Amino acid sequence: MTQPLVVLDQVEKRFDDFVxxxxxxxxxxxxxxxxxxxxxGCGKTTTLRMLAGLxxxxxxxxxxxxxxxxxxxxxxxxxxxxxxxxxxxxxxxARENVEFGLKMRGVAADERRTRAMNWLDRMxxxxxxxxxxxxxxxxxxxxxxxxxxxxxxxxxxxxxxxLSALDAHLVIRMQSVLTKLQRELGITFVYVTxxxxxxxxxxxxxxxxxxxxxxxxGTPREVYRAPKxxxxxxxxxxxxxxxxxxxSASKGVVTVETALGAFTVxxxxxxxxxxxxxxxxxxxxxxxxxxxxxxxxISEEFVGSMVTAFLEAxxxxxxxxxxxxxxxADLNLETGNTVTLGWTASDGHLLMEET
Amino acid sequence: MTIFLxxxxxxxxGFVFLPIIVSMLFSFNSDRFPTxxxxxxxxxxxxxxxxxxxxxxxxxxxxxxxxSTCIIATFLGFCTxxxxxxxxxxxxxxxxAIILLPPTIPLIxxxxxxxxxxxxxxMSGQIVSIIAAHTVLTAPFAxxxxxxxxxxxxxxxxxxxxxxxxxxxxAMQEVILPFCKPAILSSLFLxxxxxxxxxxxxxxxxxxxxxxxxxxxxxxQGTIDPQVNAIGTLVFGISITLVVISQLLIFFRLQRAAS
Amino acid sequence: MRRLNLYALTFRLPIIIWQxxxxxxxxxxxxxxxxxxxxxxxxxETFEFDSWSKMISRDFVWSAYRYTLVMAGSAAALASLxxxxxxxxxxxxxxxxxxxxxxxxxxxxxxxxxxxxxFSWYTILAESGVLNGGFALLGLGPFTMLNTPFGTLVGYLTxxxxxxxxxxxxxxxxxxxxxxxAARNLGCxxxxxxxxxxxPAGKTGFIIAALFAFILxxxxxxxxxxxxxxxPPTMPILIIDTTKAGQQWPxxxxxxxxxxxxxxxxxxxxxxxxxxxxxxx
Numbered sequence: 001m002t003q004p005l006v007v008l009d010q011v012e013k014r015f016d017d018f019v020x021x022x023x024x025x026x027x028x029x030x031x032x033x034x035x036x037x038x039x040x041g042c043g044k045t046t047t048l049r050m051l052a053g054l055x056x057x058x059x060x061x062x063x064x065x066x067x068x069x070x071x072x073x074x075x076x077x078x079x080x081x082x083x084x085x086x087x088x089x090x091x092x093x094a095r096e097n098v099e100f101g102l103k104m105r106g107v108a109a110d111e112r113r114t115r116a117m118n119w120l121d122r123m124x125x126x127x128x129x130x131x132x133x134x135x136x137x138x139x140x141x142x143x144x145x146x147x148x149x150x151x152x153x154x155x156x157x158x159x160x161x162x163l164s165a166l167d168a169h170l171v172i173r174m175q176s177v178l179t180k181l182q183r184e185l186g187i188t189f190v191y192v193t194x195x196x197x198x199x200x201x202x203x204x205x206x207x208x209x210x211x212x213x214x215x216x217x218g219t220p221r222e223v224y225r226a227p228k229x230x231x232x233x234x235x236x237x238x239x240x241x242x243x244x245x246x247x248s249a250s251k252g253v254v255t256v257e258t259a260l261g262a263f264t265v266x267x268x269x270x271x272x273x274x275x276x277x278x279x280x281x282x283x284x285x286x287x288x289x290x291x292x293x294x295x296x297x298i299s300e301e302f303v304g305s306m307v308t309a310f311l312e313a314x315x316x317x318x319x320x321x322x323x324x325x326x327x328x329a330d331l332n333l334e335t336g337n338t339v340t341l342g343w344t345a346s347d348g349h350l351l352m353e354e355t
Numbered sequence: 356m357t358i359f360l361x362x363x364x365x366x367x368x369g370f371v372f373l374p375i376i377v378s379m380l381f382s383f384n385s386d387r388f389p390t391x392x393x394x395x396x397x398x399x400x401x402x403x404x405x406x407x408x409x410x411x412x413x414x415x416x417x418x419x420x421x422x423s424t425c426i427i428a429t430f431l432g433f434c435t436x437x438x439x440x441x442x443x444x445x446x447x448x449x450x451x452a453i454i455l456l457p458p459t460i461p462l463i464x465x466x467x468x469x470x471x472x473x474x475x476x477x478m479s480g481q482i483v484s485i486i487a488a489h490t491v492l493t494a495p496f497a498x499x500x501x502x503x504x505x506x507x508x509x510x511x512x513x514x515x516x517x518x519x520x521x522x523x524x525x526a527m528q529e530v531i532l533p534f535c536k537p538a539i540l541s542s543l544f545l546x547x548x549x550x551x552x553x554x555x556x557x558x559x560x561x562x563x564x565x566x567x568x569x570x571x572x573x574x575x576q577g578t579i580d581p582q583v584n585a586i587g588t589l590v591f592g593i594s595i596t597l598v599v600i601s602q603l604l605i606f607f608r609l610q611r612a613a614s
Numbered sequence: 615m616r617r618l619n620l621y622a623l624t625f626r627l628p629i630i631i632w633q634x635x636x637x638x639x640x641x642x643x644x645x646x647x648x649x650x651x652x653x654x655x656x657x658x659e660t661f662e663f664d665s666w667s668k669m670i671s672r673d674f675v676w677s678a679y680r681y682t683l684v685m686a687g688s689a690a691a692l693a694s695l696x697x698x699x700x701x702x703x704x705x706x707x708x709x710x711x712x713x714x715x716x717x718x719x720x721x722x723x724x725x726x727x728x729x730x731x732x733f734s735w736y737t738i739l740a741e742s743g744v745l746n747g748g749f750a751l752l753g754l755g756p757f758t759m760l761n762t763p764f765g766t767l768v769g770y771l772t773x774x775x776x777x778x779x780x781x782x783x784x785x786x787x788x789x790x791x792x793x794x795x796a797a798r799n800l801g802c803x804x805x806x807x808x809x810x811x812x813x814p815a816g817k818t819g820f821i822i823a824a825l826f827a828f829i830l831x832x833x834x835x836x837x838x839x840x841x842x843x844x845x846p847p848t849m850p851i852l853i854i855d856t857t858k859a860g861q862q863w864p865x866x867x868x869x870x871x872x873x874x875x876x877x878x879x880x881x882x883x884x885x886x887x888x889x890x891x892x893x894x895x
Contacts, residue, residue: 052518075521075522087511087514087515089508091533100529101519104519105514148519360703363699369718373738374732377734431632434626456637463834464853471640471641552726552727552728572729583733609630
């Protein structure tokens with residue numbers, strides 16, 4: 001098995017009393033597109049900065065290509081970053097910006113120019129090469145920032161919420177640009193974001209962080225369908241969480257007694273354990289099923305073709321159901337209506353409470 | 356009411372500009388003593404100062420002092436501004452206070468202090484003494500100008516340079532300095548202008564190596580001499596020209612960058 | 615990157631060394647010098663209170679001290695009062711561009727020689743000068759304006775008025791517009807608005823402006839020397855007399871220390887007052 005490209009080994013980062021990253025363990029393989037996501041303050045940007053060498057770990061090791069990087073300063077690493085603010089040099093034009101990394105490496109002027117122009121061409125902004133970057137549009141500046149980071153042909157590219165300042169339609173376009181690039185070049189991308197849709201659209205694996213801890217690592221599907229902690233279940237997707245106590249477990253089916261009734265879910269757990277049943281919004285059907293409960297619709301949220309209906313159960317628990325917009329009327333999911341929701345044992349996911 | 360206030364504003368501006376305009380006007384007046392009505396137009400006073408070797412000597416000294424001061428003060432101001440921008444450390448408030456304190460202490464006291472100190476260490480009456488004193492006085496302005504510029508920089512810019520392979524020194528050369536160029540230029544001109552006009556400390560410290568303002572001071576202590584008007588107008592003209600040039604330079608640089 | 619390396623030190627050390635050598639050193643030396651004595655026309659480094667007692671016991675020192683305080687205080691008060699209507703007009707009745715232009719114009723005096731401007735005033739205020747010439751045309755005067763406290767004040771104002779005007783204008787222009795509008799809404803006249811909103815809101819700025827005016831006037835020797843006739847002398851003039859004429863540097867140092875203590879106390883009190891927040895709610 002080939003050596004992973006990046007290894008975080010029990011990495012911790014403290015700023016005086018504040019622990020930004022706690023006991024982080026992660027391996028990233030060559031050619032992977034990894035997204036690190038979480039709410040603000042979860043430590044994702046700090047982790048990225050440690051990979052770049054802008055902050056040093058307080059304890060633990062960071063290894064890139066097998067080499068311990070803790071004492072290697074930022075300028076000696078080959079980990080170019082695409083910044084949230086883009087950080088383009090305002091006193092240089094687009095071409096000079098892209099050439100910067102090559103200039104620092106001592107590449108001759110002619111070669112620099114050729115390589116930079118190649119990349120600007122590839123990014124479809126060659127015509128703006130001599131223009132000062134301040135005069136370019138948001139999308140064009142994005143591409144310059146990307147070209148600048150990639151021109152040195154690094155093994156590892158770091159991206160810090162690069163799409164957060166773009167208009168929505170540009171975001172979609174840039175996402176496909178990024179994905180295409182990554183596949184073509186085979187470069188390892190480490191992408192930090194707070195947006196789940198970005199992460200899920202592009203990443204091979206996602207790392208969910210919360211308050212300095214890595215909560216879960218997995219493919220988007222794994223994280224979505226099988227959240228390991230309460231936090232992940234709440235942060236990712238539209239999940240329904242029903243907490244309760246395990247009353248019985250046999251033949252791969254567990255019964256959990258919740259405030260809204262006893263429900264079954266596939267899995268295994270000891271009797272008496274605290275556990276939750278997680279049912280994804282799109283797994284929850286309208287109409288009675290193996291497990292059922294009633295709830296009243298309180299609002300609907302349209303996101304294009306999918307609609308999320310928010311409901312309230314008898315005890316006030318918030319529930320969500322995701323359906324296709326055109327099916328809305330058929331299913332009687334209008335505000336104020338009381339409906340029955342149902343799902344099967346295999347539709348749900350068993351989530352053990354952390355001790 | 357508005358007309359009243361407008362007139363008042365004009366009056367105040369009149370008070371501020373009256374001595375300046377009078378000086379300029381009477382530098383061309385053929386009367387020795389300025390009074391109304393003006394007698395006639397003459398360039399006699401300008402001819403007098405240009406023919407006076409003392410004038411040229413002290414003007415030369417002023418230029419040397421101002422030129423050296425602006426470079427050293429801007430350098431020190433830049434170092435302080437950059438340190439304030441980039442680092443936080445224990446004693447930083449004290450550090451900043453030490454640099455920024457001089458303008459709050461009356462010049463006459465600083466003049467006495469410098470005179471006594473330089474005499475003690477054997478540096479009195481020399482050009483370098485005036486340069487050292489003027490640098491202390493003008494560095495705070497340089498620091499303020501450059502710090503203001505640095506507060507406008509994208510906070511990731513320097514890190515982006517490191518990230519792309521630039522060492523700290525290289526990043527300073529390729530990113531920080533180019534970014535601060537307009538402020539550095541402004542600072543050079545401003546500190547030079549302040550130094551050129553400064554006379555209290557120069558008077559105490561310079562001894563035989565007079566600067567131009569000290570030369571003026573000595574004339575003024577004697578009799579009413581219209582030469583002073585000529586010198587004043589000349590210096591004012593040069594200062595304003597320098598400022599206008601520096602502002603135009605910055606303006607054109609911005610134009611060029613945008614196109 | 616928080617390493618204290620050669621790079622960081624290169625930017626941190628030069629100023630510290632420079633200031634220590636050419637600012638702190640000299641100032642500390644002045645304080646020390648106030649304890650020196652002059653024997654046989656040479657200054658002897660020692661620790662005695664001789665110079666202090668000689669100066670503190672002299673009446674002229676205290677009258678000069680009082681006079682300087684009164685004059686500088688008057689200059690600060692006058693400058694603040696005179697500038698206020700103009701600053702108010704610029705801040706509230708003029709466009710931002712007009713304000714910019716006005717401030718730009720007010721910076722011009724800083725590029726002229728204060729000495730030359732003082733000399734100009736000398737000729738303007740003289741018995742046979744421009745002003746008296748004008749008064750004569752109206753059948754008035756001639757008035758004695760030089761070698762009087764009036765002359766000194768004119769000089770001080772020339773020095774500090776532009777600065778005070780700039781500071782007051784900027785202070786008032788930065789007062790939250792909504793406060794003014796609220797007062798207007800509640801039926802306040804302009805005068806009432808000034809009293810209840812503008813003065814309290816701009817308190818810090820006004821006090822700082824007055825403080826600067828005070829410090830600059832307190833330490834200036836040109837105005838009282840050339841326009842005030844040095845009679846009575848102010849503290850800065852005492853320093854010049856004892857230094858240039860008398861060669862009594864320790865005594866000059868005593869005056870300097872007295873000035874520094876006074877200024878420090880007043881500045882401290884002013885800043886405390888300026889930044890004190892109302893305790894009541």
